[in-house]
Amino acid sequence: MRSTKSPPALWALVDCNNFYASCERLFRPDLIGRPVVVLSNNDGCIVARSNEAKALGINMGEPEFKVRDLLKQHNVAVFSSNYALYGDISNRVMLTVESLVPVVEQYSIDEAFVPLDAALAANADEIARATRERVRRWTGIVVSIGVGTTRTLAKLASEIAKKGDGLCRLDAGSPETEDVLARTPAGDIWGIGRKSALKLRMAGIYTARDVRDCDNLKIRALLNVNGLNTAFELRGVHSIEMADAPISRRTIISSRSFGARATEKEALEEALAMHATLAGERLRREKLRASGLAVHIRTSRHGNGPFYEQRANVSLRLPTADTRELVRAARQGLEAVFQRGYSYAKAGIMLYDLAPAEGGQTNLLELIAPPARLHEKELMAALDAVNRRFGRGTLRFAAEGKADAAWRMQHSRRSPRWTTVWDELPKV
Amino acid sequence: MSGTKAYPVSGAERLDPDAARGEPLYLSPVTAGFPSPAEDYVDRRLDLHEYLVKNPAATFFLWASGDSMIGADIRDGDLLVVDRSVEPAHGSVVIAAVEGELTVKYLARKDGRILLVPANEEYPELDITEQEDAVVWGVVLYAIHKVTPGALGAR
Numbered sequence: 001m002r003s004t005k006s007p008p009a010l011w012a013l014v015d016c017n018n019f020y021a022s023c024e025r026l027f028r029p030d031l032i033g034r035p036v037v038v039l040s041n042n043d044g045c046i047v048a049r050s051n052e053a054k055a056l057g058i059n060m061g062e063p064e065f066k067v068r069d070l071l072k073q074h075n076v077a078v079f080s081s082n083y084a085l086y087g088d089i090s091n092r093v094m095l096t097v098e099s100l101v102p103v104v105e106q107y108s109i110d111e112a113f114v115p116l117d118a119a120l121a122a123n124a125d126e127i128a129r130a131t132r133e134r135v136r137r138w139t140g141i142v143v144s145i146g147v148g149t150t151r152t153l154a155k156l157a158s159e160i161a162k163k164g165d166g167l168c169r170l171d172a173g174s175p176e177t178e179d180v181l182a183r184t185p186a187g188d189i190w191g192i193g194r195k196s197a198l199k200l201r202m203a204g205i206y207t208a209r210d211v212r213d214c215d216n217l218k219i220r221a222l223l224n225v226n227g228l229n230t231a232f233e234l235r236g237v238h239s240i241e242m243a244d245a246p247i248s249r250r251t252i253i254s255s256r257s258f259g260a261r262a263t264e265k266e267a268l269e270e271a272l273a274m275h276a277t278l279a280g281e282r283l284r285r286e287k288l289r290a291s292g293l294a295v296h297i298r299t300s301r302h303g304n305g306p307f308y309e310q311r312a313n314v315s316l317r318l319p320t321a322d323t324r325e326l327v328r329a330a331r332q333g334l335e336a337v338f339q340r341g342y343s344y345a346k347a348g349i350m351l352y353d354l355a356p357a358e359g360g361q362t363n364l365l366e367l368i369a370p371p372a373r374l375h376e377k378e379l380m381a382a383l384d385a386v387n388r389r390f391g392r393g394t395l396r397f398a399a400e401g402k403a404d405a406a407w408r409m410q411h412s413r414r415s416p417r418w419t420t421v422w423d424e425l426p427k428v
Numbered sequence: 429m430s431g432t433k434a435y436p437v438s439g440a441e442r443l444d445p446d447a448a449r450g451e452p453l454y455l456s457p458v459t460a461g462f463p464s465p466a467e468d469y470v471d472r473r474l475d476l477h478e479y480l481v482k483n484p485a486a487t488f489f490l491w492a493s494g495d496s497m498i499g500a501d502i503r504d505g506d507l508l509v510v511d512r513s514v515e516p517a518h519g520s521v522v523i524a525a526v527e528g529e530l531t532v533k534y535l536a537r538k539d540g541r542i543l544l545v546p547a548n549e550e551y552p553e554l555d556i557t558e559q560e561d562a563v564v565w566g567v568v569l570y571a572i573h574k575v576t577p578g579a580l581g582a583r
Contacts, residue, residue: 027530028528029525029526029528029529029530029561029563029565030528030529032528032561091485092484092485092486093485095484095485096485096486099485134513137486137512137513138483138485138486138512138513139485139486139512140512140565306475306478307478307484309484341473419488419489425489425490425491425507426488426490426491426530427490427491427492427493428490428491428492428493428508428523428530428531428532
């Protein structure tokens with residue numbers, strides 16, 4: 001969907017530094033300065049590292065058993081994923097950013113795009129500084145902020161910000177941007193994966209600047225329309241909408257403000273089912289499966305009614321890409337958070353704990369899964385094909401009953417759910 | 429001598445504990461003109477969370493443990509409502525991170541020194557002026573405890 005109004009003058013990308021590891025430290029000041037790693041729940045691979053852990057040469061995605069000696073030797077604090085904590089802190093970060101700017105588009109659990117119109121863009125540097133300071137103060141999380149003419153430039157700026165003092169700005173055409181594009185490998189651009197980077201190299205395109213200056217037809221032939229959009233974005237022309245944005249490998253988010261306020265549960269249910277469906281499509285397109293789903297609902301911050309905002313995490317029994325299970329989980333989450341009497345402005349879901357659908361380790365439970373699962377792939381493929389051909393939502397699911405008790409993930413080394421369970425609140 | 433009185437929470441003030449201090453009301457009573465969309469919800473059940481949490485993004489709950497703040501009416505087992513967005517001042521009850529632990533103390537500024545002061549003479553003051561890893565984590569706004577039935581003795 002392309003909107004007819006003019007694009008924002010500037011974009012900012014707010015990106016939390018080492019988010020999971022920073023969450024683990026929030027209530028554990030003893031962990032400051034000590035290396036921290038976080039493991040995925042299902043297969044024990046490293047999914048997050050503090051700077052100290054990165055410096056030890058521990059790689060993303062590495063199975064824990066392969067680096068066990070190293071972890072012990074350097075007294076690394078090892079945690080199972082604690083999505084109750086990460087989700088709650090993520091929410092706080094987003095709310096804090098929203099207290100300074102009118103629109104925030106959450107992109108992943110730890111990143112958000114902020115469109116800045118002409119008036120805000122005039123103070124972009126100051127807004128970025130204030131946002132960074134306020135998020136640190138209110139939530140304890142340090143963020144890097146990249147500002148750029150387009151999302152792609154903002155994203156690139158945030159990567160540079162992370163390595164420097166936390167702030168960076170890339171205006172299309174500025175000498176600094178020119179310099180950065182010339183030394184950024186094409187594969188480091190947002191949305192250009194390893195395979196695409198290889199194709200580009202074969203065609204003699206090595207840097208971000210090469211991509212930007214590439215002939216339209218040529219880049220399109222090499223990387224289809226997504227590559228062309230990226231080239232436009234590097235030139236400073238807004239071309240990537242949120243719905244088409246490359247997914248973050250960590251989380252898939254589908255969330256949107258309502259056109260009109262909603263007060264009834266049914267309206268939220270429908271909205272969430274739609275988001276679960278959209279997120280499911282993305283999940284399958286990326287050949288991933290999710291182990292967890294978070295539901296988030298809220299009233300408007302700027303309205304004159306009382307503010308209410310709540311989220312719930314639903315653990316899926318098995319990693320899944322089945323829209324039926326996602327919709328069911330979304331309903332279950334809504335049951336947990338819905339309160340009558342509020343005027344809701346926004347609802348959304350986030351899929352987390354993502355793993356490749358093929359080639360990943362098989363969960364023992366899958367072998368004893370109900371027969372319906374066996375047809376999941378075929379059914380979902382048919383569903384996606386119909387919806388691609390006849391438009392989104394042609395085929396969709398009627399409401400389904402409640403799910404069984406959620407299968408509990410393995411999380412032997414999970415930290416306390418510091419912010420969401422009474423018995424696990426920090427003691428002082 | 430006036431005793432401790434209790435009075436029912438009523439009207440708009442119930443939605444904003446600061447109303448009594450003349451700060452802006454959360455909801456304004458609607459008298460004329462277009463009805464406020466909020467009007468539909470005025471009869472909602474009171475929500476304690478709304479009363480205690482002014483800034484949801486920055487507010488955390490922690491349990492108090494120990495008796496070092498007994499003089500500040502913070503008892504072992506109290507639920508503390510902590511707001512990180514509030515500016516700590518001399519005399520604030522704060523959560524501080526000191527030597528790898530979170531602790532609750534008074535914050536004091538005395539002769540250019542920064543001190544963490546317990547509300548119990550059995551515990552020492554802590555001078556954190558030179559401790560680089562010591563930080564004020566947040567400001568304690570409420571301590572919630574269950575009222576214990578008292579022993580009335582011969583009365």
